[in-house]
Amino acid sequence: MKATGIVRRIDDLGRVVIPKEIRRTMRIRDGEPLEIYVDREGEVILKKYAPINDLTEHAKGYADSLHEALGHVVCITDRDEIIAVSGGFKKDLLKKPIGNMLEDIINSRQTKMLEEDHSFTTDERVVLKSSVVSPIIANGEPIGAVIITSSKEGQIGNLENKLAETAASFLAKQMER
Numbered sequence: 001m002k003a004t005g006i007v008r009r010i011d012d013l014g015r016v017v018i019p020k021e022i023r024r025t026m027r028i029r030d031g032e033p034l035e036i037y038v039d040r041e042g043e044v045i046l047k048k049y050a051p052i053n054d055l056t057e058h059a060k061g062y063a064d065s066l067h068e069a070l071g072h073v074v075c076i077t078d079r080d081e082i083i084a085v086s087g088g089f090k091k092d093l094l095k096k097p098i099g100n101m102l103e104d105i106i107n108s109r110q111t112k113m114l115e116e117d118h119s120f121t122t123d124e125r126v127v128l129k130s131s132v133v134s135p136i137i138a139n140g141e142p143i144g145a146v147i148i149t150s151s152k153e154g155q156i157g158n159l160e161n162k163l164a165e166t167a168a169s170f171l172a173k174q175m176e177r
Contacts, residue, residue: 018046027080048080049098055174056077062167066148070160073122074170076136076149079106082121083144088151089126092161096121106135106142111165113156120147130156138175 008016018028025092026048028034042129043107059076064087073087076099079177098106102120105112111134117127131149135142147159 010159033135034049055171056083057173058174060086062146062170066167067081070148070163072155072160073151075149075150076144077102077106077120077147078144078168079103079142092126093121096123098122099124102133102145102147105133106145109135109137109142109153111135112166117151120149127151129153132156132161132164134161134168136168136171136175138172144171 004019004022006019006022008019010016022028028048035047035049037045039048040043049136063074063076063084066072067086071087072086073093075082075093076084079098079117082093083095099120099122101118111132114133115129117129117172118131119125119127120131120133128149129151130153131147134146135146136146146164148156148164150156154157
């Protein structure tokens with residue numbers, strides 16, 4: 001754990017303000033839930049709460065099934081990183097932070113087909129040619145996305161579009177239980 005040099009006092013209601021610089025760096029948005037942990041040494045740890053992490057096993061299984069059926073790379077994300085990958089690029093994509101383009105698509109709440117060169121992570125080493133991204137909307141909030149992608153142009157069409165939407169809907173329904 002690294003020190004930031006920032007000190008904050010607890011107010012009379014027991015609140016602590018997380019500095020704007022830290023919120024921006026950690027991509028913590030207004031109203032976003034945080035989990036609170038206490039370790040053995042008595043340190044208090046705040047961690048962004050990602051409800052889709054409860055579904056990681058479902059996400060991996062669904063990604064594997066789609067990959068087996070289609071032969072395309074399948075990724076599932078939460079709001080911050082790629083949490084499941086099936087097919088190629090696994091070591092280049094898994095647990096990598098999502099980029100601004102993917103964040104914008106998730107926030108738009110609309111399925112989007114991409115045909116130009118693009119990357120979904122902040123790393124941008126993996127350049128993809130054809131993808132469909134379907135946001136996962138649970139309880140009215142975008143919580144992640146299902147991505148079906150190919151490194152070849154023109155490989156993604158209406159079938160992949162429908163399957164990505166179906167996967168996103170299934171995962172959203174699992175979250176709402």
